[in-house]
Each structure stands twice: as structure tokens, then as C-alpha cells.
Amino acid sequence: DAKTTQPPSMDCAEGRAANLPCNHSTISGNEYVYWYRQIHSQGPQYIIHGLKNNETNEMASLIITEDRKSSTLILPHATLRDTAVYYCIYTGTYKYIFGTGTRLKVLA
Amino acid sequence: SAVISQKPSRDICQRGTSLTIQCQVDSQVTMMFWYRQQPGQSLTLIATANQGSEATYESGFVIDKFPISRPNLTFSTLTVSNMSPEDSSIYLCSVEGLAQETQYFGPGTRLLVL
Numbered sequence: 001d002a003k004t005t006q007p008p009s010m011d012c013a014e015g016r017a018a019n020l021p022c023n024h025s026t027i028s029g030n031e032y033v034y035w036y037r038q039i040h041s042q043g044p045q046y047i048i049h050g051l052k053n054n055e056t057n058e059m060a061s062l063i064i065t066e067d068r069k070s071s072t073l074i075l076p077h078a079t080l081r082d083t084a085v086y087y088c089i090y091t092g093t094y095k096y097i098f099g100t101g102t103r104l105k106v107l108a
Numbered sequence: 109s110a111v112i113s114q115k116p117s118r119d120i121c122q123r124g125t126s127l128t129i130q131c132q133v134d135s136q137v138t139m140m141f142w143y144r145q146q147p148g149q150s151l152t153l154i155a156t157a158n159q160g161s162e163a164t165y166e167s168g169f170v171i172d173k174f175p176i177s178r179p180n181l182t183f184s185t186l187t188v189s190n191m192s193p194e195d196s197s198i199y200l201c202s203v204e205g206l207a208q209e210t211q212y213f214g215p216g217t218r219l220l221v222l
Contacts, residue, residue: 032208043112043216044151044200046210094204096153097153
């Protein structure tokens with residue numbers, strides 16, 4: 001199984017950067033890293049994905065280590081609306097294996 | 109991104125009955141997926157539903173319990189059959205995204221079985 005390891009919970013002050021780590025030490029060369037978040041049991045929302053280069057979009061940045069065994073999702077200026085469970089997934093197919101994720105709480 | 113709707117959004121059902129959940133997407137997609145999220149748990153893939161072929165079920169899920177239809181490129185249904193309280197979950201559909209195996213998820217159907 002394509003299992004990832006994430007801290008179960010994190011707090012972040014509003015306006016500060018939130019850095020969410022993920023360990024995926026068994027990732028293969030053709031497998032991408034994906035990040036999703038789930039707010040209040042709604043459907044997961046796609047955030048960002050990458051293979052080996054760092055990626056940035058309007059929501060977040062993704063930093064992948066050179067050996068690709070871990071990555072960090074960065075929300076540059078966290079807001080209260082970013083409070084959610086964040087899931088890190090790696091796969092080379094559409095078969096997603098969701099771990100337990102990180103419950104991020106943004107504090108006012 | 110695709111806009112996905114699910115019906116019903118929530119339901120309360122009696123044990124032994126069946127419920128059919130609908131998933132509608134606003135664009136044509138080849139791949140659709142059904143997930144289950146049990147209370148306090150993460151998401152688990154039930155099956156992949158491609159138009160024109162039989163659904164592919166993951167380990168632990170069988171067609172008799174979770175029959176799936178995929179009549180066209182914008183619609184799919186998942187039936188939860190002969191329900192028991194253990195089937196109380198959120199059921200979500202998703203569709204393929206535009207880039208490398210990304211997925212867009214529907215809002216989910218919250219099912220409570222009494």
C-alpha cells in the first residue's frame with residue numbers, strides 16, 4: 001500500500017505560514033505527490049501536486065526533497081478558512097490511498 | 109475544474125433496505141470513482157467506474173453489496189444494498205481531473221442506517 005506518514009494535528013497562527021510535512025519514503029520514480037484538504041467532511045479539495053520539482057500555485061507551494069522521500073506543503077498566509085484535514089497521497093495511477101492526514105487548526 | 113453534484117445529500121435509512129446515490133458531473137469524463145468515509149475515518153476507495161465497462165472493485169468491496177452503474181460519461185450511481193448500521197458513512201464520488209491523475213470530488217452523501 002502507498003502509505004504516507006503525517007503528523008495528526010498542527011496549529012498555526014492566522015497570517016503566518018503553515019508548513020505541513022509528509023513522509024513518503026517508499027515512493028517510486030514515476031509516482032506523483034498530491035495534496036488535498038477536506039473541510040468539515042465536505043468532499044476533498046485538490047491543492048497541488050508534483051513529481052520532483054518544487055511547485056507553486058495560487059493556493060500553496062509544494063517542496064519535495066531531492067530524494068523524494070518527503071515533502072512539505074506550505075500555505076504562505078494561513079487564514080481561518082484553511083482549517084481542515086490535509087491529506088498527502090502518492091501514486092502513479094488514479095488509485096488513491098488516503099492516510100489519516102493532518103488536522104490543521106488556524107488560530108485567530 | 110469539474111462541478112460535481114450528488115443526490116441525496118443525506119438520508120436516514122432502515123436496516124435491510126437499499127439506497128441509490130447519484131453522481132452527476134458537468135462535463136464528460138472517462139473515469140469516475142466511489143469512496144466511503146466512515147465516521148472519524150479517512151476515505152477508502154470502493155470502486156472505479158469507467159463508462160462502457162464493468163466497475164472495478166477494491167479489496168473488501170463486492171458488486172452484490174455496492175452495485176454501480178455508469179450509463180454515460182456524465183453520470184454514475186452507487187447502490188448500498190441490504191444496509192446495516194455499519195454502512196453509516198459519507199459516500200463520495202470523484203472524477204478524473206485534467207492533470208496527472210488528479211481528482212475532483214463531489215460534496216458527498218451522508219448516510220445514517222438505523
